[in-house]
Amino acid sequence: MTDALSVVSQLRDLASEPQNREAIVQDQGCLPGLVLFLDHKNPEVLxxxxxxxxxxxxxxxNIPNxxxxxGMMVSLENLMExxxxxxxxxxxxxxxxxxLSARANPIPRTAQQERRKKSQFFINSSNNKAKSVTLHIQGLDSTTQRGLCEEALLKVKGVISFTFQMASRRCTxxxxxxxxxxxxxxxxxxxxVLSAQQVVKNESGEEVLIPLNPCGVKVQENSALPDYLPEEESPERGVDRAISRTTAKEDSSGSWLNSAASFLSKTFYW
Structure with missing residues (x-):
C-alpha cells in the first residue's frame, strides 16, 4: 500500500537528478501535494x-512557480517558527x-545552525536509497568492450544494476x-580501453556530457560478485525520457510520476 513517506521519498530521489526537476514542478499534482506534506505530522515525511x-x-x-x-511560503514560515x-x-x-524569497538579508543563523547547515540537507547520503546515473562510454563499440565494462561495474560496491544502449554508447x-x-x-x-562521461540535461533540456575525473578516487570493491545479473539491453526509445525513475517500473495505469502526483494531490488528511 502506498503511504506518504514512500511517495515523498521516491519523489525526493527523482528530484536529486537534475534532469527531472523541471518536469516535477511542471506536473500539476506534485507541487501542490508537496505543500500538503509540509503540514504532515511525521518528521520523516517533513x-x-x-x-x-x-x-x-x-x-x-522552478523558483517562481x-x-x-x-500555501508554500506560509507553510515554510510555520516550520521555521x-x-x-x-x-x-x-x-x-x-x-x-x-x-525562494531571494532574501537580501537572510535570517541570522546561530553558530550551531551554521555548523549543521552543510550536512543537514545531504543527511540522506548515507541511506540505502538508489539513484540512476547515465554514462556515455567512449570505446563501447563491441560485445568485448561491453564485457569489460560489465566486469568493471560488477566489482564496484554500491552498484545495483545496469542497462546498456550499445548504439549510443550509453550505460544507465x-x-x-x-x-x-x-x-x-x-x-x-x-x-x-574505456572512459566514461556523465550524461545530464542542462536548463534548456539539452543533453550534455560532464567529464568525470577518475584520478585519485578510491573504488571500494565487492569481496565477491553480487548475486544478480546485469539487466538486458534496453530499447533506444527509452533513452530520451524526461523523468529518470530510480525505482518502480511503468505499469498499465501510467507512469510512476503520475501515480505519485495523483496520490499527493488527493491526500488531504493523514
Missing part, C-alpha cells in the same frame, strides 16, 4: 519533503524559504545514493 523542495529549487526557473504555489521541530527541519525550511547504472559517480568512472578507466 524532512524528506523539504529535501525534495531543496533539490527542485536548485533549478532556478514554487514561490507562488498556494515551530518550537517542536528538530533543528534539521527548521534549518532546512529556512534554507528553502530563503532561496543504478547505484546507492552515497556512491560517488566518479567511482564508476574510475572503475571503467581501469580497463585501460
Amino acid at each position: 524532512f524528506a519533503t523539504l529535501q525534495t523542495l531543496r533539490y527542485l529549487a536548485e533549478f532556478s526557473p 514554487m514561490k507562488n504555489e498556494l 515551530s518550537k517542536g521541530m528538530s533543528v534539521d527541519i527548521t534549518n532546512l525550511a529556512q534554507e528553502v524559504y530563503e532561496i 547504472v543504478r547505484i546507492r545514493s552515497d556512491l560517488p559517480t566518479e567511482s564508476l568512472a574510475s572503475a571503467i578507466a581501469a580497463t585501460k
